[in-house]
Amino acid sequence: MNPHLYAVILAGGSGTRFWPLSRHLYPKQLLRIIGDETLIQQTMRRVLRSVPAGRVLISTNPAQADSIRVQLGEWKEDLAGNFVIEPEARNTAPALALAAEALVKRDPDALMLVLPADHVIKREGRFRAAVALGADLAAAGHLVTFGVKPIRAETGYGYIQPHLRKRLAARGGLVGHPVARFVEKPDTDTALKYLKAGTYYWNSGIFMWRAAMFLEEVALHQPALAKGMKAIRRLLGEPGTQDKVSLAYKNLPSISVDYGVMECSSRAAMIPADFHWSDVGNWSSLEEVAPRNGSGNVVSGKVVDLGSRDSILYADQRLVATIGLSDMVVVDTPDATLICPKDRSQDVKKIVEVLRRQGAPEHLEHRTMFRPWGSYTVLEEGSGYKVKRVTVNPGRRLSLQLHHQRSEHWVVITGTARVTCGERVYDLTVGQSTAIPKETAHRLENPGKEMLHIIEVQNGPYLGEDDIVRLQDDYGRVEK
Amino acid sequence: MNPHLYAVILAGGSGTRFWPLSRHLYPKQLLRIIGDETLIQQTMRRVLRSVPAGRVLISTNPAQADSIRVQLGEWKEDLAGNFVIEPEARNTAPALALAAEALVKRDPDALMLVLPADHVIKREGRFRAAVALGADLAAAGHLVTFGVKPIRAETGYGYIQPHLRKRLAARGGLVGHPVARFVEKPDTDTALKYLKAGTYYWNSGIFMWRAAMFLEEVALHQPALAKGMKAIRRLLGEPGTQDKVSLAYKNLPSISVDYGVMECSSRAAMIPADFHWSDVGNWSSLEEVAPRNGSGNVVSGKVVDLGSRDSILYADQRLVATIGLSDMVVVDTPDATLICPKDRSQDVKKIVEVLRRQGAPEHLEHRTMFRPWGSYTVLEEGSGYKVKRVTVNPGRRLSLQLHHQRSEHWVVITGTARVTCGERVYDLTVGQSTAIPKETAHRLENPGKEMLHIIEVQNGPYLGEDDIVRLQDDYGRVEK
Numbered sequence: 027m028n029p030h031l032y033a034v035i036l037a038g039g040s041g042t043r044f045w046p047l048s049r050h051l052y053p054k055q056l057l058r059i060i061g062d063e064t065l066i067q068q069t070m071r072r073v074l075r076s077v078p079a080g081r082v083l084i085s086t087n088p089a090q091a092d093s094i095r096v097q098l099g100e101w102k103e104d105l106a107g108n109f110v111i112e113p114e115a116r117n118t119a120p121a122l123a124l125a126a127e128a129l130v131k132r133d134p135d136a137l138m139l140v141l142p143a144d145h146v147i148k149r150e151g152r153f154r155a156a157v158a159l160g161a162d163l164a165a166a167g168h169l170v171t172f173g174v175k176p177i178r179a180e181t182g183y184g185y186i187q188p189h190l191r192k193r194l195a196a197r198g199g200l201v202g203h204p205v206a207r208f209v210e211k212p213d214t215d216t217a218l219k220y221l222k223a224g225t226y227y228w229n230s231g232i233f234m235w236r237a238a239m240f241l242e243e244v245a246l247h248q249p250a251l252a253k254g255m256k257a258i259r260r261l262l263g264e265p266g267t268q269d270k271v272s273l274a275y276k277n278l279p280s281i282s283v284d285y286g287v288m289e290c291s292s293r294a295a296m297i298p299a300d301f302h303w304s305d306v307g308n309w310s311s312l313e314e315v316a317p318r319n320g321s322g323n324v325v326s327g328k329v330v331d332l333g334s335r336d337s338i339l340y341a342d343q344r345l346v347a348t349i350g351l352s353d354m355v356v357v358d359t360p361d362a363t364l365i366c367p368k369d370r371s372q373d374v375k376k377i378v379e380v381l382r383r384q385g386a387p388e389h390l391e392h393r394t395m396f397r398p399w400g401s402y403t404v405l406e407e408g409s410g411y412k413v414k415r416v417t418v419n420p421g422r423r424l425s426l427q428l429h430h431q432r433s434e435h436w437v438v439i440t441g442t443a444r445v446t447c448g449e450r451v452y453d454l455t456v457g458q459s460t461a462i463p464k465e466t467a468h469r470l471e472n473p474g475k476e477m478l479h480i481i482e483v484q485n486g487p488y489l490g491e492d493d494i495v496r497l498q499d500d501y502g503r504v505e506k
Numbered sequence: 507m508n509p510h511l512y513a514v515i516l517a518g519g520s521g522t523r524f525w526p527l528s529r530h531l532y533p534k535q536l537l538r539i540i541g542d543e544t545l546i547q548q549t550m551r552r553v554l555r556s557v558p559a560g561r562v563l564i565s566t567n568p569a570q571a572d573s574i575r576v577q578l579g580e581w582k583e584d585l586a587g588n589f590v591i592e593p594e595a596r597n598t599a600p601a602l603a604l605a606a607e608a609l610v611k612r613d614p615d616a617l618m619l620v621l622p623a624d625h626v627i628k629r630e631g632r633f634r635a636a637v638a639l640g641a642d643l644a645a646a647g648h649l650v651t652f653g654v655k656p657i658r659a660e661t662g663y664g665y666i667q668p669h670l671r672k673r674l675a676a677r678g679g680l681v682g683h684p685v686a687r688f689v690e691k692p693d694t695d696t697a698l699k700y701l702k703a704g705t706y707y708w709n710s711g712i713f714m715w716r717a718a719m720f721l722e723e724v725a726l727h728q729p730a731l732a733k734g735m736k737a738i739r740r741l742l743g744e745p746g747t748q749d750k751v752s753l754a755y756k757n758l759p760s761i762s763v764d765y766g767v768m769e770c771s772s773r774a775a776m777i778p779a780d781f782h783w784s785d786v787g788n789w790s791s792l793e794e795v796a797p798r799n800g801s802g803n804v805v806s807g808k809v810v811d812l813g814s815r816d817s818i819l820y821a822d823q824r825l826v827a828t829i830g831l832s833d834m835v836v837v838d839t840p841d842a843t844l845i846c847p848k849d850r851s852q853d854v855k856k857i858v859e860v861l862r863r864q865g866a867p868e869h870l871e872h873r874t875m876f877r878p879w880g881s882y883t884v885l886e887e888g889s890g891y892k893v894k895r896v897t898v899n900p901g902r903r904l905s906l907q908l909h910h911q912r913s914e915h916w917v918v919i920t921g922t923a924r925v926t927c928g929e930r931v932y933d934l935t936v937g938q939s940t941a942i943p944k945e946t947a948h949r950l951e952n953p954g955k956e957m958l959h960i961i962e963v964q965n966g967p968y969l970g971e972d973d974i975v976r977l978q979d980d981y982g983r984v985e986k
Binding site for chain 2: 045046330332344345346347348349350351354356358361362363364365366367370373374376377380381386388405406408409410411413415433435437439440456457458459461479481483485486
């Protein structure tokens, strides 16, 4: 492996297009959409064939960092210092500039492979071949894109036309070319023309470059961004400047790397890649990556169907019964169900927008929330009470905390709970329960080797997650 | 009012066609499908304009009797002795023979108005006019049917052709005719011919006759049924013969009153009725009785829709998002969702059949079950535990009971609970909890004036509803 090769996984998606499975706080990359692992877990494993875990950076935002740490827990030690957390989403150019700054500081010769966390790639050997050629081109000073052969007249992607007759380098059956031009999201007629011409490629959103070279190109084409980054770099060295860094970052121009850097750069190169790629951009694209049954349906979960065809029937624990559907998408989750024709899948984001404006919780989060110590699922909420199932992983514990406005009752349903309540510490086993009065410091811990599940009943006039005063926490979540 | 006039409400439906809103143990008549009251409550109120509550009989089966008693609680005293409970569903002819036996014993001159519990009738004044003429015809010895003018070539109904030129009686703008012939469920071409002819009527399933005359006609046309009924009549007089009655009833021929009696009888008469009638026989027929919005949709519950039309979007508390649907049915309940084109609504019963064969609980019951003292909702079930929200109406209490295999934890979320646990009796208020060990006699009571809501967490190897040993019960449910 090239010792200067690093990977940056872009994991800051907002999760509107896979609603209701994805939520604002639980975007597509965190979902088990196809296969046994989530998309970010699959992306991590893919990267590890080319780069060791200690050289993988995760670019994300504060809201998602916890969930990502949990999902990538297998590489916890390697990734410990590798999270690059944007104070606020400012699109990909600032996110990648921040990551590049971090890399240059670590290794001035760093090569930077950039991959979105939520794509599906098959034929991984060909992916590694493309990365190997990309490293050559990046080392030679190019900003490398990976082009994918179009298979339909898609209007939602960017297209790249390479100078196919100019060859920059070749390796492993692949050739790199300079980029002739980029075209962002063409209309249908143009997309059809490109598809027929056979000389245009989809921009896969995967990139490779020397980190230092990328920052030079940012300085050249996005001076405002470069200036803001310079200020941030200075602040990062000083103690107690976190708020100033956040503010400076929030003032950066919000611009994509495609539009802000790649389309302007004379150093852009493209490798026509031959791996199988999908950005699984909406529900209908699931057909490209998931197996279909004999009737052409992609079926998942507890579905009873009579005679549907060419449909996506995506359920989980609840029962979904379908009769005679054609080219439809049905997605069921514990608190929300979506039904639309496949060709309206793009409009799911409009539903999310409606929900956001209504302040409906279903756009924001799931009934199940993941935490560093385990997870909880809200079973029911009503006036003055909330019922949760809380899962604590073996050896983990929640923070020592208290609530001003609620009392809690815990009943153990699996495993052993070690309870701290005020001055007392005691263990509860299956079928035992305890009451935690309000204003009392308490802690829930799983001292055992099996999972701990409890049912928690909260009572009080206000039951928001922000009525938690953390006194001690294993995961650094104590407010100062 | 005619002092010999009685009504029999047929309330034994099996609830397959309105699944998932209806369930085997919770059929259509118990649902609030349109308006603020359930269909059986609306039927009761309709009948009361013609017959006093003390002369209304409810024909049902053991599984539904409890729920019906709760829903008709307003008339509890009047209806106390008026439930005619079939030991087993044997179709309408035996059920009506049983009701007729009960009536003849009470009043040898009883006139019997028979109505299904789950129809929707509008223009109720015209319904009363039809009943008034029906009483005249019934008193004169006819078996009276009420015909409804067909509005489409429906193949799922029976059709009646009256001798329109022969007039048996007239009153309130209506005329009674002898029946020329019955035709059960014709094919589409025939139904279309009948619709065009204008001289055929839908059989509404509403009947009227002298109870004694009906039994005579049963004896004439269904001698096996009459003979079985005679044996049952004899057994009913003796003590301790309940099992024999059940067995005798189960051996009666299963036959509908239309096919077994009406179609054979020379006494059949028909009144062309002019009330608005719908049997709301499946989801698509909801359009006939429920208001549609500007896009032609019937919408209920928490639905977010973008551009659907002519669809039935029936949700409740969960969020259902729909985009661009046309002529579709979407029905969402806490544990199951149905999606099908309107013209496949009849096939819902096939889904129910599949679920029945799989032993899936979703065909049988809802997450919420009604009891004489209130109701409970299963919030979650898992291996070794079950979480319920239990609602106890003011002044009511559950039976004094014990469980062999489970302990229970109760947390009060609204109201006051009076708890009996072994020898102790104590009150709990909001936020207080208690634990009930297994093998311990216990009781939950609401001594207050507001509703009592508790969260119950059950723990144990077996959590079925049949692990209840009732020691005392206000509702006569103690097993001998």
